[in-house]
Amino acid sequence: MNERGGYKQDAIRVGLLWLGLVVVLEAVWFATEILPRQYAEEAKIIDDAFNLLTILGIPVFSFVVAMLIYSAFRFRSRNDASEDGPPIKTSKPVVVTWLVVTSALALAILINPGLVGLAELRANPEADLVLEVEGQRWQWVVTYPNGAEVRDELVLPVDTRIRFDVTSVDVLHSFWVPGFRTKIDAVPGLVTSVYVTPTELGTFTDDVNLRLQCAELCGIGHARMVMPVRVVEKAEFESWMAEQLTAEAPAAEGRG
Template sequence: MSPTRRSTRRSLARRGVPRAAALALLLATVTACANDVPEADWSRGLLPPSITTQGDTVTNLWNGAWIAALATGAVVIFLIVWACIFHTRRRAKAELPPQVRYNLPIEIFYTLVPLVMVSVFFFFTARDTRELDAVSGKPDVQVKVEAFQWSWRFTTVIGGKTLKPVTGVPVNDYHQGPQLVLPVNKRVEFDLSSPDVIHSFWVPAFLFKRDVIPGLQENDKGRKFEIVTLNKPGVYAGRCAELCGVDHSRMLFNVKLVPQAEYDQYIATQTGSAQ
């Protein structure tokens, strides 16, 4: 290769490093690497603390799956190590290991065991998914969530009263985003809709998120979900978890949980000005 070509390639390579770094930074920004997610808890299987009953269900399923996976991995590793050591000793004596081709009991064993394992995993996953998707139809509070490029609109209905909608704009801090105020220890139904593209409603402290898909009708599966109990007052971060456009990373909001007395005062200030 000529010196001219080498110098050209080196020059391109040098130029490519900052370009690659800039591209990585851009991707990290666009996909909204969150710094507002609660810290993981080792006692909960590296999941953050949950403020919902559904969060406990998710945690149990998560931990059970990890226990089963680690147990299976330990057995497989033990068998591999045992086979290597055992057959290495046999090979030193120039003896072939016993051949088990067409061994019907062994073939039945390694067919049935994985089938039973997958069936157990499927059973618990299906059971918990059904519980997470259950909607009673008798919530204490109903919240219509409209996701749009690039913010949120929350319309709350409680006791037949529709509160003034809360509409946000793209922001850089979830504290500045639209705030959804909810009472603690109540059953809350969320009805998700979008007029443009797919978004994803995500409050990390719920340990639950749901895609907001345009075109779903009111009774379509996947449009509604229900949180049984919100049990810890405070302000919690929320965001869109689906890459939805240029300001996806600024599609932030927050959920404020308050005691019932404070929520009654909030209702009194909002009811008369409903749109």
């Protein structure tokens, strides 16, 4: 058998297999919507990054899978040979190409969406509303600007740039609302901040992605460390916030 011709044929076949996998997987990715609905401006930035990384990742993943599948069938031992096959020598052009291509890809995504996306998310340090969030095993306590302390529902005004100042009283927790996408660690003794600008009205009862969910394994109650989120009109938010203060007064006395 002509070795040179054989390798060329292998390269064509594995190349076609790679191309086929790329076309199928990219088509599946574009045809399906696996991401939850976007409820905040920040969600668009993060989803764009996720999309780009998936689109770029599919050819790399497919290359490895194509090589694996092809090699497993094409080069399997056809008899009961128990001895090793011929040694494989390194190929300088392949190594150099591999290093250059993968380094360029890694550097490109580090810059965009990595650094560019982070800069976009943190572009504006101003906030129209600042909420203090405290994580504890196993619930969230949110303090509003008027002093109201809320534990059962996180109510937010739409079209408002909100900064959450997050901390923890015991162990590491993580502040995460799937509908908003942004996430930040809640660290004892430290205040970390994350910005969210809700763009859509909605409530947890209609969409489970509107919930403040702990995203850092923190003990037995971790999965249930959930606070329903409701995004409302600005006017409704103001009156709701005022109500919380009057509703809270007797309860606060009872808690001592």
